[in-house]
Amino acid sequence: MNQRLRLRSSAVTAVTAALALAATSLISATAAEANPRDQRTPRPCPTLRVSDGWHGANKARIDALLAAHCHDEGGSPDAANGRKPVASRGGKPVAVFDWDNTVVKNDVGDATFHWLLRNDRVRPPRHGDWSTTSRHLTPAAATALGAACPTAVRVLPTATDTRCADELFSVYASGTTTAGDAAFAGHDRRRTEPQYAWLAQLLHGWTTRQVEAFAAAARAENLAAPQGATQRVGSSQVTGWVRYYPQQRDLIRALREAGFDVWIVSASPEPVVDVWARGVGVDPSHTLGIRNTTDHGRLTSHLKGCGTVRDGDDTMITYIDGKRCWINQEVFGIRGPAAERVQPASRRPVFAAGDSDTDISFLRDATGLRLVLNRNKNELMCRAYENGDGRWIVNPMFIDPKPRKATPYPCASTGYTAADGSAQPVRRTDGSVIPDQQDRVF
Structure with missing residues (x-):
């Protein structure tokens, strides 16, 4: 009798243990489904694939930075202070x-400006008043541009009007008129460069989509041109290529x-x-x-x-x-x-x-x-x-x-x-x- 009781008790214990194991497995499976990231194999951190052109230990230091912040949207501790100096509005470094x-090698703003002049895509200012194109344009530059470029046109004929193209190019590229007078003045040298700003300001009258089309045409030309190529703008020979x-x-x-x-x-x-x-x-x-x-x-x-x-x-x-x-x-x-x-x-x-x-x-x-x-x-x-x-x-x-x-x-x-x-x-x-x-x- 005692032997049968002992056998029955062992069987109950075995069943209980099996049920507990099954419950634990079920809980683990449910947790895994709720937290699928726990089951993913971590992605390897990327490294630079292109080795040519990097000086000294630069590539290794960049690879180390990539590893330090890899897939960590909360940021990685900074080696100097232990804090996490990493956050954009989305939480990424x-x-x-x-x-x-x-x-890229060379300047896409320059490439676009050259294309605009070569393709008659600069509009004259309203009433021929060039001072309206930049609050920093000097009177000497406004006068020079007014004398060189026609006003009663929808777009300036800079592809063929060398005098107008040269004046525009000189003001943009060198910050002076063709006569050597300063073209811009009165600006904070730590906040703006009027020559750079002037290119954007000369886009007046066009839509953003039209400007993107101009930029795309200039991009195609400059990427297709052989390295070292030049092009003529007005009477100047200028850089005619860009490379990523x-x-x-x-x-x-x-x-x-x-x-x-x-x-x-x-x-x-x-x-x-x-x-x-x-x-x-x-x-x-x-x-x-x-x-x-x-x-x-x-x-x-x-x-x-x-x-x-x-x-x-x-x-x-x-x-x-x-x-x-x-x-x-x-x-x-x-x-x-x-x-x-x-x-x-x-x-x-x-x-x-x-x-x-x-x-x-x-x-x-x-x-x-x-x-x-x-x-x-x-x-x-x-x-x-x-x-x-x-x-x-x-x-x-x-x-x-x-x-x-x-x-x-x-x-x-x-x-x-x-x-x-x-x-x-x-x-x-x-x-x-x-x-x-x-x-x-x-």
Whole structure:
């Protein structure tokens, strides 16, 4: 009898254990269905596929940055302070690239301007008053343009009217009239460059879609032209080709695969940048360029503002400190005066890339790495070579790199251009002066 009781008790225990195991399995399965991410195999972090053209340890440092922030929308701890200095409005780490001579070789704004002149696509200002095309245009330049270009036409015949084309080209390209008079004045040199802005302002009267078509035609011509090709604009021979850098296309691909929110910021007209940026997988919602105001669907000669600058004031574009403002406003959602100021690390880009002094403010804001393509620009190279926090990496241009600069960069004397145009020493955040720097990466 006792033996039968013992057997029955063992059987009950076995059944109970089986039921408990089944319940546990059911709970685990239900949890897995509720949290399918727990069952996924983590994706490997991307790395750069193109090795050619990277200087020294630059590729390895970029790969390390990709690994540190890979698929982490909340951000990865910063090695210096243990915090997470990573956040856009979508919670992703942000990467920002300048465009001209950073992602491509040569200048897409220039390419578009040349195409406009060669194809009669610049409209004269209303009543022939060239001063309406830019509040910074000097009287000498307005007079010269009025004398050189006809007024009673729908579009200027710049493909055949060499005098008009030459005057327009001189004002845009050199900032002077053909007679040598200054074409622009009265602007803040840290917020705007009137020559760059003028290209956007000369698009007045066209729709955004028409400007995109012009840019697409110029893009096709410049990509098809052999490297080193030139073209004639008026009586000038100018650059006639553009190339995407394979290294930068690869870098943008890797950043996006790693989960970065990738943006383009350029001092070219935004519809032009929109067309070109699609070639590296960046759509127009992530490009920042010079933005015109519109009237009944057509572009005007006035520009959108940022921070404390109102629409139509025309005093700040995506240029030096203006690039910082537009990134803060459009990428991080910061409005008003705060958009003009340096933000906490959690509201700044992790990665930034540029080639010119025009990029210095947003490059300095980057919390992870700052990639500089060396075009011998004084302030930029002073800060990059001094490399006070170890986050700057310098690379020669990927196509036709510049030779070594024979003399040191004048950091301690004239490397910085102030808002009033005066040349001053390049200073650190604490006010101390950066010493002159030798050119080391070329």
